[in-house]
Amino acid sequence: MLAALDLARPMLGLTTPNPAVGCVIVRDGEIVASGATAAGGRPHAETVALAAAGAGARGTTAYVALEPCAHQGQTPPCARALVDAGVARVVLGCRDPYPPVRGRGIAMLRAAGIAVTEGVLEDQCRRLNEGFFARVTRGRPFVTLKLATSLDGRIAAAGGDSRWISSPESRALVHRWRREADAVMVGAATVIADNPRLTCRIAGGRDPLRVIIDGRLRTPATATLFRQRSQAPTLLVTTTANRARAERRYVKRGGSHAAVEIIPAKSTGGKIDLTALMRDFGGRGWSKILLEGGAHLAGAALAAGIVDRVAFFVAPLVLGCGLPAVEGLLSRKVRGAVHLANLRANAIGADLLVEAEVVRGRTTAR
Ligand SMILES: [Zn+2]
CATH class of the missing domain: 3.40.140.10 (Cytidine Deaminase, domain 2)
Structure with a gap:
């Protein structure tokens, strides 16, 4: 076996x-x-x-x-x-x-x-086949929230600099996860701060779909995600009201860059309804999503109860003041926190990879 x-x-x-x-x-x-x-x-x-x-x-x-x-x-x-x-x-x-x-x-x-x-x-x-199981039994993909943090739980220094927090070995593992995922998902703030590629840069790898969650169209049209070459398209999820504006702004015809698709989604006050979005993704046949931040999207995803597993790469750094890993989750008491089960840690290069499953039904809705 x-x-x-x-x-x-x-x-x-x-x-x-x-x-x-x-x-x-x-x-x-x-x-x-x-x-x-x-x-x-x-x-x-x-x-x-x-x-x-x-x-x-x-x-x-x-x-x-x-x-x-x-x-x-x-x-x-x-x-x-x-x-x-x-x-x-x-x-x-x-x-x-x-x-x-x-x-x-x-x-x-x-x-x-x-x-x-x-x-x-x-x-x-x-x-x-946890992705296939999630889609068949719950009608949505399996979502892993991956973040790279300092030991004191910061994902970026106070100046916004977040590059190279994790070790080369951790980054190589993330590229393997991207190869296994149907889609990699980030918030607009991550695109603005890091201008990532979100491709799979290992030999024989294939790029996942790249999804940007951006209810207010803050993503720059000049972002690398819209300009790089890739066999997989970049998708921008925004409100139905912003659809036409997003099409004009981000979708370019011709050229050698990756295709761009706008996905209009249900929203409240400019915030995308992530639960409905995951059902949409399940309907597209997607089984596995790697959610790579940032802090606000991580908080919204945990609050919505769409995260199945957390995978935090904890680097041997103490940043002090800096950006917290998760924003917007309000739990005034420990019992109101997102509860995890089966917490485990493995050394990956100089980092610790800490993984756990989210206990369903215990997430905090704001
Ligand atoms: Zn068969």
């Missing part, structure tokens, strides 16, 4: 809207064939592995990170393909929550006399 996970992981972000799955076919402890979901989401991992195994699949054990599909799509279901190939046993990471599959893949295998073992490395298999 670890081998199946390793096969699937590099495909994250490339298989949307389908999950990234790995499949390893084993006979007598030896790997006969393996495969992963292809870019674009098809063919599925089982199809790839079974094609590689050919007649050698008969009597083998197939390890699959996610329950094989049971619905007839453009291709026959994978559960049927495993049966037809004569596989003797199937070992599964987790069930597929997608309603047309949910348990039916397992039922199809068992009905054909195949032994099925469920729940092997289940937590890792669920985390692998």
Whole structure:
């Protein structure tokens, strides 16, 4: 199953809207064939592995990170393909929550006399496709709030300078996360302060969509996000009232720069309704969002309850006065704070990466 996970992981972000799955076919402890979901989401991992195994699949054990599909799509279901190939046993990471599959893949295998073992490395298999799970079960993408802070919780010095707070190793990890995400999201203040590229700058990487949340059109039209080359577009989310003005200001025709799209969104008093926006993104088939600040968007996202995980890179710096990591969350008492679970820390270069899951239903609405 670890081998199946390793096969699937590099495909994250490339298989949307389908999950990234790995499949390893084993006979007598030896790997006969393996495969992963292809870019674009098809063919599925089982199809790839079974094609590689050919007649050698008969009597083998197939390890699959996610329950094989049971619905007839453009291709026959994978559960049927495993049966037809004569596989003797199937070992599964987790069930597929997608309603047309949910348990039916397992039922199809068992009905054909195949032994099925469920729940092997289940937590890792669920985390692998946490984006797909969030979209299928909650209708919106999985959102990770990533910030780089000093030890005293500042994301920038008092002068606004925030570059190079985190180590090169941390920044390299962020580029991997961008490759796995469908979209990277920032607020207008971050674009004004940092003028970021938000591309994936690692070998073989692919750029995520870049989303700017800007209800008041404060983003400069000269920002690098509108001028760089990229195969993925930059999207600016603003109020419906500002749509026409945003189109005139940011959307340029022709040229070699990345495409720009304006997304009109529900809003109150110029503030974008992030909950409705996440449903819109889920409807577009996006599964994973990396929210990279700044402080006000981080606060608004936490208050709206759209953040699933926080990932703070804590650098060995004390900045003293400077910009706090999160603004606009008012909790007068500790019990009113955003509560986190499963707090864990790992050394990344000179930094500590502190991650935790947001406890749903405990976020503070202002
Ligand atoms: Zn399938």
